[in-house]
Every structure is written in C-alpha cells, then in structure tokens.
Amino acid sequence: MHSLKDSAWADSIWGTSIVKHTKMEQLESNLPVITITTNTPLNAQKKVGAKMSIGDYEGDIGIKLRGNSSLSFNQKKYTIETRDENGNELKAALLDMPAGKDWVLLAPYNDVSMARDPLAFQLWRDMGHWAPRTQMVEVLMDGEYLGVYILSEAIKRGSSRVNIPKLQAEDTEGINLTGGYILRIDTYNEEDATFPSKVPGIGEGSMNSQITWSCIYPKKKNLQPEQMAYIQNYIDEMEQAIQSENFADPQQGYAKYIDVPSFVDYFIHTELSLNADGYKRSAYFYKERQNADGTGGKLFAGSVWDYNLAYGNCNFCNADKIDAWCYEGGNTQPTPALWQRLLQDPAFRKAVKERYQSLRKTSLSNKAIIDYIDQHAQLVAQAKDRHFKEYPELLENEHVKKDNERQTQKDGQQPQGMFGGFGMFGRVGGFGGFPMMQGGGFGGGNAISWFAAYRVSSYEEEIKILKQWLANRLDFLDQNIDRFDKDFEPRIQKPAERAPMNNGGFPFFPFPGM
Numbered sequence: 270m271h272s273l274k275d276s277a278w279a280d281s282i283w284g285t286s287i288v289k290h291t292k293m294e295q296l297e298s299n300l301p302v303i304t305i306t307t308n309t310p311l312n313a314q315k316k317v318g319a320k321m322s323i324g325d326y327e328g329d330i331g332i333k334l335r336g337n338s339s340l341s342f343n344q345k346k347y348t349i350e351t352r353d354e355n356g357n358e359l360k361a362a363l364l365d366m367p368a369g370k371d372w373v374l375l376a377p378y379n380d381v382s383m384a385r386d387p388l389a390f391q392l393w394r395d396m397g398h399w400a401p402r403t404q405m406v407e408v409l410m411d412g413e414y415l416g417v418y419i420l421s422e423a424i425k426r427g428s429s430r431v432n433i434p435k436l437q438a439e440d441t442e443g444i445n446l447t448g449g450y451i452l453r454i455d456t457y458n459e460e461d462a463t464f465p466s467k468v469p470g471i472g473e474g475s476m477n478s479q480i481t482w483s484c485i486y487p488k489k490k491n492l493q494p495e496q497m498a499y500i501q502n503y504i505d506e507m508e509q510a511i512q513s514e515n516f517a518d519p520q521q522g523y524a525k526y527i528d529v530p531s532f533v534d535y536f537i538h539t540e541l542s543l544n545a546d547g548y549k550r551s552a553y554f555y556k557e558r559q560n561a562d563g564t565g566g567k568l569f570a571g572s573v574w575d576y577n578l579a580y581g582n583c584n585f586c587n588a589d590k591i592d593a594w595c596y597e598g599g600n601t602q603p604t605p606a607l608w609q610r611l612l613q614d615p616a617f618r619k620a621v622k623e624r625y626q627s628l629r630k631t632s633l634s635n636k637a638i639i640d641y642i643d644q645h646a647q648l649v650a651q652a653k654d655r656h657f658k659e660y661p662e663l664l665e666n667e668h669v670k671k672d673n674e675r676q677t678q679k680d681g682q683q684p685q686g687m688f689g690g691f692g693m694f695g696r697v698g699g700f701g702g703f704p705m706m707q708g709g710g711f712g713g714g715n716a717i718s719w720f721a722a723y724r725v726s727s728y729e730e731e732i733k734i735l736k737q738w739l740a741n742r743l744d745f746l747d748q749n750i751d752r753f754d755k756d757f758e759p760r761i762q763k764p765a766e767r768a769p770m771n772n773g774g775f776p777f778f779p780f781p782g783m
Contacts, residue, residue, distance in 0.1 A: 290413035291659060298407050299651050301364055303374070303420065305332065305410045313340055316350055323406070323420075324364050329354055335373065337456060338719075343660055344378040344416055348423075364404045366422060367429035373401075374408065375419040379720055380577040381663055381731040383653070384645045386419055389542060389576035391641060395632035396534045399431060400572045405645075407652055417649060417656040424553055424572050426451060426486045431572065434558045436487050441495035447566045448558030450500045451486035454605065455550050462489040464501045468508040469764040470549070470603025478603045478765060480549075500556065507568060511607045512764070517614040523607075528569045533620050535570035536608065537628065539595050541742060542579035545588035547595035549602045551575035578720055581738035589722035591741050597760055606764040613761070618753035625750045635743060639736055646732050653728050665724040 296302050301324055309317040316331030328351070335346040349372040351361040360368040377383040386403070393400035401422040408415040426433055426449065433449025440446055457463050466480035484492060484500055507526035516522045523529075539547040551574040559566030583589060586599030596612060598604035611617045631637065649656075657664055725731045749757065 290415060292412055293409060293414045294412060296407060296409055296414065300417070300649070301404060301406045301420075303406050303408045303418070305330070305408065307332070307411055311347075316348070318352075318356060321349070321351075326351070326361050326363055328352070328359075328361075329356065331356075339376065339378070342376070342378045343662070344376040346376045347374040348372075349374060364406075364420065366402045366404065367427075369422060369425065369427065369430065371423035371425050373421045373423050374406075375403075375421050375577075377417065377419060377577065378660065378663070380582060381725060381728065382642075382646075382735050383417055383419070383649055383656075384642055384732075384735065385576045385578075385580050385582060386421070387645060388638075388641060389538070389573050389579065390421075392541075392632060392638075393534075393538055393571065393573045395637075396538065396628065398531065398534065398571050401430075401574070405648055405652075407655070414655065414659055416659045417652050424451070424485075424574060431486075431555050433486075433555055436491075436496060438491065438493055441493050444559055444561060446496065446499050448556050449486070450484055450496075450556040452500070452504070452554040452556070452568075453483045453485050454480060454548075454552040455483065457481060457483045460489060461485065462492050462497060464497075464504075466508055466605070467505050468512055468606055470598070471606050471609065471762040471764055472549075472598035472603045473600055473762070480603060480605050486555075503556065503568070508605075508607060511610050516610060517616060523611065523614075526568055528567045529617070529620065530624070531569040531571055532611065533617070533624050535573075536596070536611070536621060537625050537633075538573060541633070541739075541746065542576055542595075543581065543588050543591075543593060543742060544576055544579035544595060545583040545586040545599065545601075546575060546578060547604075548608055549599075549604045552605075580735060581722060581742075583720050584722045585720070591738070592745055594760075598762060606762075609759055609761055612759040615754065618757060622750050622753040625746065629743075629747070633743070635740055638739055638743075642732060642736055642739075646728070657728070664728075665726050 303321065303323040305322075306320040307317070308319065311317060311332060311334050313334040313336070316333045319330050319332045321328065321330045321332075331350040331352055333348050334340060335348045336342075339346055351359050351363075351370050351372070353359040358370045360370050362368040363372060375386055377386070380386070383405070387405070390400040390403060401424060403422075404420045406418050406420045408418050422430060424431065426435065431449075431451055433451070434445075436445075436449065461483040462485075463481050463483045466482060468480070469478035470480045471478070482501075482504055484497065487493075487496065503526070507523070510516060510521070510526060511523045513522070518524075553572050553574060554568055554570055556568050557566055578588065581589065581591075586601055587593035587597075588599075596604070596608040598609075625633070723734065725734065
C-alpha cells in the first residue's frame, strides 16, 4: 500500500480544454494502482514509449490517446501496448487477466456510475460469449492523479479473446480463406481496410445512409487482396440475402450466412442497453473458418464494446426514452437495415422471445443485475471521492446549476438558426440530431452535459437512478417481447439512398462513439 500525498496542480492542454490534475507521489487505494511514466508528449495518432507499473508487471509500454469527442474531455482514454525493453510487442498477463499485448484504459468520465461498460461486458459473458475482461484501477501518470479507470482487454484475435483461426499470408484459397476475420461498423481512418455496404442504412434525419464495414483482423497491412475480396463478397451476399424476398428461407436466407443465436443475443443485449450507438457504432462481428465438410464458417455478432452512453445515460437518438427501440434507427449515423429486417421473420422473433425469457430467469434477472451494480459500487466506494474531487464537474452542484441557468437564459436571448445559439454549435436537438454542447463550445464548458440525459449530485443518487432505469427497461421488454410470436409488428423504415458524405467515415461532428 502507498500513502497519499497532495501537492501543487499541474496544467496540461488538449485543444481548448485546460486539464488540471492533483500532484501525487504515492496513492493508497483498495483498487490496483497503475503508474505510468512518459518521456514524450502523448498524441492520438501513434503510440510513444513509456514505462508502466501495475501488479506483477513493471516494464515498457507504447501508449497513445484514444477516442473521438472524448479527446476533449478532461479525463482521457488510452490505448496501451505492452513491450519488451527493445520496444517489441510483448504479451503480458495484467491483474490476472489472460496474457495479451493490447490493452485499453477506459475513462468513465461521462458515466458517473463507472459501471456501464463493465456491466455490458459482464452481461455478454453471462450470455455465453467472450467479452473483454476488466479491472477497476486508479491511475497516476507522471506523478499526477488521473482518476478511476477501467483497465480492459482489447477486442483482438487469440485463444483467450476472439478465438478464431489465425489467417496467414498464404491463406488465399480453399477452406483457409474462409476465416477467421474480425469486422466492425464504426468510424474509420486510412489505416483501416474498409468497404461500403451495398444496402443503405436507415434512420430518420440521418445525414447519410452509407454503412461502412472495416476488417480489423487481419490488419490492413497484413490483409491479402484475395482475403479482402472474400470477406467483402461474403458481407455483400449476407446483407443482400437478408433484404431479399426469400430472406427467411432456412437454406438460402439469412440463416445460411449468420450464426442466428449470436444475433438473437446481440439484439437482446443492445435493446436492453438502449445504447444510442447501438448497431451503428462500435458494432463488432467475427467470421469463423468453414469446416472441411462445408458446415460452419458463419458470421457471429459480437463482442460488445462502448456502453458509456447506454442504460439511460444519453440525451439523443431516443436513448432517454424508456419505450424506444434501437433497431428502429436514430437521427445521427445510419443503422444497418438488417436488424429491422430480421424482426420481420416470425421465426427470429420467436427465438428472441424464448431466449429472452430464459435469460430473465438467470443473468438478466432483476436480482442478478442489481447485485452486480451493488458489488461494483462497493468496489469503487473508496476511490470515487478522489475521482469526483479530481473531476468536480461530473456532479451537479450549486456552481454548475448557476452556470446552466445562465446558459439557458443566454440561449433564450439568442436566435436559434440552423446551428443553434452557439455559433456552429447549439444545444441538444440542434443540427442533424447530434447532441450539442452546453456552455463554451468545443472543448470548453461543462463537457459532461453534452450527452447526459440527467444530472446527479452524488454517486449514490446515480446508482439509484441506474438501478431504477434498468428495472423499468426490463419491464418494458417483458411486456413487448412477450408479444413477439403473436401480434408484434416491427416499425419498418425502408433503406433509402442518400448522398454519401466524403468524410472518412466520421459524422460531421465527432460526438457519438466515444
């Protein structure tokens, strides 16, 4: 254990946001403490060398900033790669998690409960699938306290992670060409191997309808042209089969291409979460290799990732409406049309109903979920006060209330044009359905309010609200999924072509997808 020592404040600048962190030489905590020492300023493009100490690991790492809009938050996210002393990749077992070289420090900055990502991952594991393992930690970087973090495995191929065969460069034909692959629907950049969907997405008010797939394993630098052509053709055939007239045919329809039980579970998991980014951001899939007899080799849904704006913690894309459905699409990025199409098959709906009602007796019971949240709250009970002292803007207090009141009055005095009353940025419900910033524009003001559906004045209040929200959401699903094999009629929007935006896969504003 270590002793706690406060000293001066240090300033660091990212964009227009000034971040102040408490100087600490040592930290006493019931949580594991990660100590990182950097030699080079961090950036969001390329990992730089640093030293890290945590548990039994003390050695070299590569580290970079992580995220889109979260880069302007006071608490940053980080991608970490464990390395040997020569700077080469090194698999390491951190805090009793299986050995790997790729890790993520998730910042629960806009999730006051600090529980949403760990809860989502745990629920997916309890449903019988692999999801990133996590450990709650506190972080010191260069002698500065950065708060409570979620140390997480990254979604990578491996025997203890996404357990699919390793594709070699020579695997360009036959059975070996069929797998394995890891795919994602999300933002992307020039380092990603991407291809556009031939099926437009859906969403009322979406800026465009283009769905873009990324192949993240193998990486672009290792992906052979034959492999890229194969996986693109497979996704094209799968999506077009789902939209065809015979989509429900057991032999030639969607069941020929996808692992139906995993898609059933992913639907249940996403709809329970009411994730504003559900299906359209941080949506992962993997494809197994076909068996020698021609069976298998289907596309699986999962793993799950990025739920800090889920479970009632978001003010856009209907995510604050307890009776909304993610599959219907939102008003930011387009939602893949395959999900609403699957619901048009009575057999798929029946499978959802039977699986959901079975899970309600076990991992999705009210008691199981509430017990997990209570255990998590107890785990961070000691560290939370330091965390909120470091980031006081996360909790509503008299100072925050007065700022919000002044801003509300200011908004009422300004003309609300296309972009609202903040120059380019308005308030919630402004341009294109994106959440708009409150107080000070990009990188300034009270960033937690950009997305929040509500504010709390204490951690205990947040936990109470989260548990009640989950109980209400489960009640809504109980009543509606019970009708899935009877009179439930999904609300359907036909995929419609819109002019794609030449924006590298990012929305016009980088808000969703943290």
